[in-house]
Structure formats: C-alpha cells, structure tokens
Amino acid sequence: MADKTTIIVFSGDLDKAMASFIIANGAAAMGSEVTMFFTFWGLNILRKENVKVRKKHWMEKLFGAMMPKGPEKLGLSKMNMGGLGGKMMKWAMRRKNVSTLAQLIEMAREQGVKLVACTMSMDVLGIQPEELIDGIDFGGVAAYLGEAYDAKLNLFI
Amino acid sequence: MADKTTIIVFSGDLDKAMASFIIANGAAAMGSEVTMFFTFWGLNILRKENVKVRKKHWMEKLFGAMMPKGPEKLGLSKMNMGGLGGKMMKWAMRRKNVSTLAQLIEMAREQGVKLVACTMSMDVLGIQPEELIDGIDFGGVAAYLGEAYDAKLNLFI
Amino acid sequence: MADKTTIIVFSGDLDKAMASFIIANGAAAMGSEVTMFFTFWGLNILRKENVKVRKKHWMEKLFGAMMPKGPEKLGLSKMNMGGLGGKMMKWAMRRKNVSTLAQLIEMAREQGVKLVACTMSMDVLGIQPEELIDGIDFGGVAAYLGEAYDAKLNLFI
Secondary structure, three states, X not given: OOOEEEEEEOOOOHHHHHHHXXXXXXXXXXXOEEEEEEOHHHHHHHEXXXXXXXXXXXXXXXXXXXXXXXXXXXXXXXXXXXXXXXXXXXXXXXXXXXXXXXXXXXXXXXXXXXXXXXXXXXXHHOOOHHHEOOOOEEEOHHHHHXXXXXXXXXXXX | OOXXXXXXXXXXXXXXXXXHHHHHHHHHHOOOEEEEEEOHHHHHHHEOOOOOOOOOOHHHHHHHHHOXXXXXXXXXXXXXXXXXXHHHHHHHHXXXXXXXXXXXXXXXXXXXXXXXXXXXXXXXXXXXXXXXXXXXXXXXXXXXXXXXXXXXXXXXX | OOOEEEEEEOOOOHHHXXXXXXXXXXXXXXXXXXXXXXXXXXXXXXEOOOOOOOOOOHHHHHHHHHOOOOHHHOOOOOOOHHHHHHHHHHHHHHHOOOOOHXXXXXXXXXXXXXXXXXXXXXXXXXXXXXXXXXXXXXXXXXXXXXXXXXXXXXXXX
16 A cells, blocks of 8 residues: 555643554555644644753743653543643553553654644744654754645544 | 545533434435544543443443443533433424434434444453444554544534 | 644644644645644634623623633643743744744735634524634534545644
C-alpha cells in the first residue's frame, strides 16, 4: 500500500498523543508514508525536558514553564485527577506490555514517520527549535496542506 | 452512493458521541458503508450498565467504576457543571424531539453501521467483551486502517 | 488546485477555532473550495455579541447566557485559567503579529470560504438565525455529507 497519511496533532494530552502515534505506527507498518504535524499543545509532546534558552520574554518563560515538557509529563484529557489518572493509565500499560509514548515516538522515527513542528504555533507559544527533540522538520499550514491533499487518510487529533 | 465512511470515536462525551452517531446515521441513510471504531473513552459509550466481571485487578475495577457506563451516564465535553449541563442538553433534545443517544445507537445498528471496539484500549482500560453491548465487533489499529484507506470520509472525534 | 475541503467546527475553544480558520484560509489561498460546518459549541464562534431575541424559553436564555458570544469571548481548550490563558495567548499573538480570530474569520469570508451553521444544533441550543453573524448558510448533516464525499480533505475539529 502506498497511500499517504497525515495527522495533525493539536492535543498535548497523553491519551490523544498515544492514539496519534499508534495510528501513525500502524500506518507506517502497512507501508504508508506518514506525516505528523504538531501544533499548539501538541508541540509539548516534542519538548525536551531540560533546555535553557536565553533571550525569552518572561511571559514566554512563564507560559513555557506551565506547559508539560515531553512525553513523561503529559496528563490525560479526561480523569487526569491531578496526574493520578495518568499514573493509573501508565500502570495499566506497563502491566499489559503496551509501549510507552516515548517508545511509540522512537518507533515512529525508526519507521521513517515524518515529524513536523508547526512554526506559527512555536512563534505564538514562544518555543524555539532547540527546545524540541532533534531530527524533526519545521513547517507551516501550506506544508501541511500540500501533504494532506496528496494523502488518502487525514486526521485531526 | 457507495462511498465508505469511518469514524474513530475517541471521546466518551455525550455531545461528541451524539455528533458521531448523527454523522454515522446520516451517512448510512445516504447508502454509505459506515464503520465506527470506539477507542479509549469512546468505549464507555458501549458499556452495559450492570455487569459483574470476575477476575479483575482492583485497580481496573476502580478505573471502571470511575468511568461512565453507557449512553445515559455520559457528561458533556463543555459546561457539564457536575452533570447539570448534560441534563439541560437532554431536556432541550426532548423538547425539540431530537433522538436520544441510546436511540441514535439503536438506529445505527438497524441501519447496519458496524461498531468496532478497540481491543488494545479494552486491554489497557481493563474492559472485557461481556461488559460491552452485544453484537459489536472487535479489532485493532490494522483493522481500522484497512477500512480507512478504503473509505472516502474518515473522521476522528 | 481544485480539491474541496470541509471542516466540522464542533469546538468553541479559541485555540481550536484559530486552528480551524488557519487551515481554512490556507486551503482557500491554495485555490480549494472550503466549507466550514459549525455545530454544537462551534456555533458560539458565529454568535453576535448583542442581540435580544424574544420568545425564548428561560432555559434557553440561561444556556445562551452561559455560552461565550463571538470570537472575543472564547476561552482556551487547555490552560484557560479563568480566561488568563486566553489573554496570554492573545498577548503573544499580538506580539508576533498573528491575526486575531476575528480577523481570520473576516479573511475567510473575503476568500469565499462557506460558513454553514448546523440547524439541528441551533435548535437544541436554542440559538436563532438572527443571533449569528450575517451572510452565513444553514444546513444539516445531509448538506455536510454531500460536501464531504465530494472533498479531498475532511477534518473534525
């Protein structure tokens, strides 16, 4: 199968991020060329845990500090209960030998899934390229649409 | 029209579940072959109200008890206000003769809409097949993708 | 490019509304015929700020008063913090010269993006046509599906 797939990852919730990568990995395993566009809160999935960036407005620093950094820090979209729900979900996943989000991301990269960070969202949220994991691409809405019109399956998550 | 339709029902909110089934029923009425994949919180829409299942880890029982069981118990994604918003929405729907979610589900089944429960989510959330309504199918991401690449309309709700 | 695009705007959150219009405007700029269907909370994006409507049930008035009226009143889907998050987002957008939601809506109209309000949601939420901005269309699920099966890119936001 040579059908292309695109997924806009708008959400930065653990459960929705998991769903995004499970679909992306499944599609890649079936031979589809997959592109994931990370926008708004979805950018948090790609954030490194410890990066110091100079020259940031204090408001951007504050906003950045309030948002989760990377797959280990994300909460659930429902029943998060101050992080407890997320812990229960991770416990259940370990017990059932389901891959963690970090492993799913790694798997996606090994399978050649293209990860694209939305430059406009980065600008608004004050996130700089060096704050995101290495080896990703950067693009805007035109790049997304170019891929989407060429794809068979397009999802917004 | 012979175009296929797939809907991933990730959300277990009353309003999003309603939207999913309204689209599914509309599509089926237009002659489309429709498949709905229920994953994560979306599984709650398919749960029976009273089922005792043995051999469950206490943590799964706790998680299961905290999640709504079936269409009557779902809340709104916004303005739920501890269930009050959901009651107001149901009041408005009755007043305007809009079908309830339970009726929409029944209608979908009568029209031959295929309801598929995501086996991996069931595993993680500790939900067993007998806890879900009868006559549904079970499948994973590969089953979903097989249908989606063959469909004209694919939504993630 | 002559590919059609449809977007169901279910969400009435500022961030998701922004994403919807950024995609719609980008698609229209690339020559796509774009239709946006506003349903449930998404209708709030199209509401005028000051309209008095007679003959409304008090419950509908109450529901209407609790929901935001128009682009200036929407909150964020995450980190809204009683409106503070929304204010921070708007501050960041101004600073980076990103268009406001009101400007994005205006741009969409200038580019001929078709805005359709879902009549069934209007009925349930008790919203009357004169409460929504002028020059939009009205339609139900059949109208949506007619467009979606004809389109190349269909998103649910």
